[in-house]
Amino acid sequence: MQILNHPTQVEIKKSAKALKDGNLVAFPTETVYGLGADASSKKAVSRMYAAKARPTGHPVIVHISSVDKLDKWAINVPDYAMKLAANYWPGPITLILNRSDIAQDFITGSQDKVGIRIPAHPIALELLYEFERIGGLGIAAPSANRFGSVSATTAKAVVAEVGKYLGGLDLVLDGGQCLVGVESTIVDCTQPIPIVLRPGAITSEMINSVTASKVDIQKNSASTKASGLLRSHYSPKARVVLNGKAESQDGFIAMSSFPTPLGAIRLASPTNISEYAQELYEALRFGDSINLKRIIVFPPEGDGLAEAVRDRLGKAAQGQIKN
Ligand code: TXA
Ligand code: MG
Numbered sequence: 001m002q003i004l005n006h007p008t009q010v011e012i013k014k015s016a017k018a019l020k021d022g023n024l025v026a027f028p029t030e031t032v033y034g035l036g037a038d039a040s041s042k043k044a045v046s047r048m049y050a051a052k053a054r055p056t057g058h059p060v061i062v063h064i065s066s067v068d069k070l071d072k073w074a075i076n077v078p079d080y081a082m083k084l085a086a087n088y089w090p091g092p093i094t095l096i097l098n099r100s101d102i103a104q105d106f107i108t109g110s111q112d113k114v115g116i117r118i119p120a121h122p123i124a125l126e127l128l129y130e131f132e133r134i135g136g137l138g139i140a141a142p143s144a145n146r147f148g149s150v151s152a153t154t155a156k157a158v159v160a161e162v163g164k165y166l167g168g169l170d171l172v173l174d175g176g177q178c179l180v181g182v183e184s185t186i187v188d189c190t191q192p193i194p195i196v197l198r199p200g201a202i203t204s205e206m207i208n209s210v211t212a213s214k215v216d217i218q219k220n221s222a223s224t225k226a227s228g229l230l231r232s233h234y235s236p237k238a239r240v241v242l243n244g245k246a247e248s249q250d251g252f253i254a255m256s257s258f259p260t261p262l263g264a265i266r267l268a269s270p271t272n273i274s275e276y277a278q279e280l281y282e283a284l285r286f287g288d289s290i291n292l293k294r295i296i297v298f299p300p301e302g303d304g305l306a307e308a309v310r311d312r313l314g315k316a317a318q319g320q321i322k323n
Helices: 009-020 042-052 067-073 079-088 122-133 155-165 204-211 273-289 305-316
Strands: 002-005 025-027 034-038 061-063 093-099 113-117 171-174 185-188 195-198 239-242 251-253 265-268 294-297
Touching: 002 155, 009 025, 009 034, 009 122, 009 171, 025 122, 025 155, 034 042, 034 061, 034 122, 042 155, 067 079, 067 093, 067 113, 079 093, 079 204, 155 171, 155 273, 239 305, 251 273, 265 273, 273 305
Parallel strands: 002 171, 025 171, 061 113, 093 185, 239 294, 251 265, 251 294
Antiparallel strands: 025 034, 093 113, 185 195
16 A cells, blocks of 8 residues: 555545556545445445455445436436535535446445535545546545544554455545544435435535525435445444543543643644544544543534534434434
8 A cells, every 4th residue: 555645636636546456545635534435336446345344235426527427327306406406516425316327236235216415625536537537437435544544534543443454456545634624515316305314514404595485304214225325334342431420541532612621631622513424533543543441422513514513413323313
């Protein structure tokens, strides 16, 4: 594996070629780092699943560079989905759509639906653009972490998570820390109204405001396979306890207005919700790096992105949170 630090245009071009040749390329997006594979190559995608230890049958998001590529991957795209795409792409929202023939079973988990996203990150967009220029159709990229673990928001975290499972020709593009810090909003657009499967930085209010429909929030769906919807996910090694009493040597994460309990080890003190989302995964990761047994977390209050943070924390704590 090779790490390319703030890759140049030439290096991104080479990375696109490496992807097209069947290698894996981890890259930054505005949400979290993705572990990219050619979405048309069964072999490359199965290597990516192996590097993540992800059970087969869990669908992955296909990343594309522009809305005019959507028709290649999806059919019968409803008007409201086109409005979401027009307003929020490139950006932290994934649309689940009825698939076309090129979205094969190894991408969709054998479902008739495919998840599509245009990420808002200059390195990701340049990589997609170069990949498509040499005939690629889309980059399949789940979060660049081992299955069930905390997503990576830095290149260092990518290497710590999956580095030893990557091959000699695989690449990690280092673009610094991700801006949003939690994964994209996932919206099922195969029903008469949009249904949020995973909350993120594009909030229900933002979805309502452009689709003029009352978005439905579905926390869990028997018919839709979404690994991020499993109760236990996004978990560090340390036990995450929400709103608990911190004791000596416990990690502690809360808004800066909360004082650090005596003897606890402060891992983050964000001053607003965006900072909370941006810092959360690195804080959990740091707790693991110093072998903490427990991390006490006070989740942020409020709507919007706070909801996404509470969702991930609830899963990290294995469903202890009540919404
Ligand atoms: O922000 C993000 O979405 C990041 C960056 C890299 O784009 N990606 C990401 O991928 O979080 P992943 O695989 O860790 O989470 C994507 C979620 C999974 O829970 C997956 O099951 C769900 O999206 N998903 C993907 N395709 C789907 C489909 N066709 N139907 C239902 N759920 C789908
Ligand atoms: Mg993930």
